[in-house]
Every structure is written in structure tokens, then in C-alpha cells.
Amino acid sequence: MMIKAVAIDDEPLALEVIRSLAEKVPFIDLQESFTNAFKAIDHLAGHPVDLLFLDIKMPDINGMELLASLRQKPLVVFTTAYAEHAVLSYELDAVDYLLKPFSFARFLKACNKAREVLNADRESKNDNPPASIFIKSGYEQLRVSFDDLLYLESGGNYMTLKLTGDRQVLSRLTMAEVQQLLPADKFVRIHRSYIVNKEKVNKAERHRVHIGGRTLPVSAGFKFSLGPAGK
Structure with missing residues (x-):
């Protein structure tokens, strides 16, 4: 199962890190990345995805506000340099929370969590009841x-x-x-x-x-x- 993903971060270097790590994960299809949150919102309105790698602290609109604005809400892995945002990510039912800078092993763990949640959700929609x-x-x-x-x-x-x-x-x-x-x-x-x-x-x-x-x-x-x- 391929997971369609988008990364949003106002720092180009942070997006480059996510792109390079995502290329190493065979089931992650990172379709787009955005430094401009409003362009990302416009894109997601017509191109829904399974997963967002989403920075929390961004100019003009933060990650929580961006997520709240979406009609179709994908799974979210928050990425941030601020440890105090962990509580906020918990309250928003994020799949995971990555504190910058993060390793490939930590990134892969977050991707695996997202895959397990998506698989369980798809199983629940089939005739076979989930276990x-x-x-x-x-x-x-x-x-x-x-x-x-x-x-x-x-x-x-x-x-x-x-x-x-x-x-x-x-x-x-x-x-x-x-x-x-x-x-x-x-x-x-x-x-x-x-x-x-x-x-x-x-x-x-x-x-x-x-x-x-x-x-x-x-x-x-x-x-x-x-x-x-x-x-």
C-alpha cells in the first residue's frame, strides 16, 4: 500500500530533509512539498492525501490552524523544533510528533505508525471485521x-x-x-x-x-x- 503524502514547512532545508528521508521509505509517495501554507491548503482542496508531514510554527498560519481549515483531514505527523508543542500534537490526535533534527530511524517509525493506522482503518471498512x-x-x-x-x-x-x-x-x-x-x-x-x-x-x-x-x-x-x- 502506497501512502500519498505532502510535506509543509516554511524552512526549505527542513523540506529537503523530509524529501530525502521519504525517498528511502518504499511505501511513502511524497507528492508535493510547500513552504507556503496557503498554497498547500489550495493544493490539498483538490488533491487529498493520506498523510501530512506538517510543521507547527509557521508565519501567517500555524500547523494546527492549517489542519483545522481542511475539509478532508489526513493523518498528521507534526514536525517541529519546539518540544513544548508535543502536548498540542497529542490533543489533535497526531499519528506522531518528530522533534527536529530527527534521524531516519525516527522518521521511519512515524511512517510505520501511519501505515498501521491506515491499514486498520481500511480493514474496518471491509466485510471482514477488524481484529x-x-x-x-x-x-x-x-x-x-x-x-x-x-x-x-x-x-x-x-x-x-x-x-x-x-x-x-x-x-x-x-x-x-x-x-x-x-x-x-x-x-x-x-x-x-x-x-x-x-x-x-x-x-x-x-x-x-x-x-x-x-x-x-x-x-x-x-x-x-x-x-x-x-x-
């Missing part, structure tokens, strides 16, 4: 396999994903947001704070289930059985 999802944890996008996911525990605006092997992933997600990501035939909500993987439940009782070495409550208003879609 995993990408979860944003800190500044990273992590692939979580449904087969490894035991249950999810909500705590305010954060969600803890409990995985096999005593592993866990913390993400800034609400219960409503995570329910939209999970297949309803595999995962069922049993409590205002818990969603369980039906295939991983060891024993189900009237008011509790046993899963992953823990006992979780089934609260009033929620039902659980081992039948289809939790019915």
Missing part, C-alpha cells in the same frame, strides 16, 4: 488486539484497558467513546465502569463475572450472558 484497534496512549498510537483485551475499566475521562499477561494501557477515553470502537458481538458493558470481553469471561453469576483473575460487578440495569451480543 484490533489503535488506542492513543500518551504520545503513541498502540495497536490492541481484541484477543488480548480482557476488560476495560473507566475512571473519569480515562480508560484502563486490561490485557492478558498482567499488561494494561491507559488512554484518555470516555465510556461512550470506547464503546463506539469495540465490536458489540464481543464486548458488553456490565457496569457503569466496566466493559468485558465475553470470550474471556471464566464464570458468570447473577451479579458478577469472573475474568482475568478478578471479580467484576454486574450492576442493575445491565445484563450479561454468554449469548450473542450479551443477550
Whole structure:
């Protein structure tokens, strides 16, 4: 799968670095590069791409404002010389954040993240249901396999994903947001704070289930059985 990309940076030298690195990545098709952000916006309006390599601090319009102006928003890898912009990139769900100057290995890692996210998105649009999802944890996008996911525990605006092997992933997600990501035939909500993987439940009782070495409550208003879609 080729990834169509555009690079935008007001520094010509920075664009040359991205062009030279992109030439070494066989699945990246860097179609255009721009030092003028407004010319880039005009181009993207008629030529949508999969991925932007986007500088944050630019004259006239910054990278976040440019991204917000696009009707069709591609994946974004932010490139910047300012470490304090990392938090902003996280809030905008960037695939990755590259702090200048960056190596080829770091650039390749960002490209691989973008490819994984695009592949997962395309799988979800096919007839075959996806076997995993990408979860944003800190500044990273992590692939979580449904087969490894035991249950999810909500705590305010954060969600803890409990995985096999005593592993866990913390993400800034609400219960409503995570329910939209999970297949309803595999995962069922049993409590205002818990969603369980039906295939991983060891024993189900009237008011509790046993899963992953823990006992979780089934609260009033929620039902659980081992039948289809939790019915």
C-alpha cells in the first residue's frame, strides 16, 4: 500500500530533509512539498492525501490552524523544533510528533505508525471485521488486539484497558467513546465502569463475572450472558 503524502514547512532545508528521508521509505509517495501554507491548503482542496508531514510554527498560519481549515483531514505527523508543542500534537490526535533534527530511524517509525493506522482503518471498512484497534496512549498510537483485551475499566475521562499477561494501557477515553470502537458481538458493558470481553469471561453469576483473575460487578440495569451480543 502506497501512502500519498505532502510535506509543509516554511524552512526549505527542513523540506529537503523530509524529501530525502521519504525517498528511502518504499511505501511513502511524497507528492508535493510547500513552504507556503496557503498554497498547500489550495493544493490539498483538490488533491487529498493520506498523510501530512506538517510543521507547527509557521508565519501567517500555524500547523494546527492549517489542519483545522481542511475539509478532508489526513493523518498528521507534526514536525517541529519546539518540544513544548508535543502536548498540542497529542490533543489533535497526531499519528506522531518528530522533534527536529530527527534521524531516519525516527522518521521511519512515524511512517510505520501511519501505515498501521491506515491499514486498520481500511480493514474496518471491509466485510471482514477488524481484529484490533489503535488506542492513543500518551504520545503513541498502540495497536490492541481484541484477543488480548480482557476488560476495560473507566475512571473519569480515562480508560484502563486490561490485557492478558498482567499488561494494561491507559488512554484518555470516555465510556461512550470506547464503546463506539469495540465490536458489540464481543464486548458488553456490565457496569457503569466496566466493559468485558465475553470470550474471556471464566464464570458468570447473577451479579458478577469472573475474568482475568478478578471479580467484576454486574450492576442493575445491565445484563450479561454468554449469548450473542450479551443477550
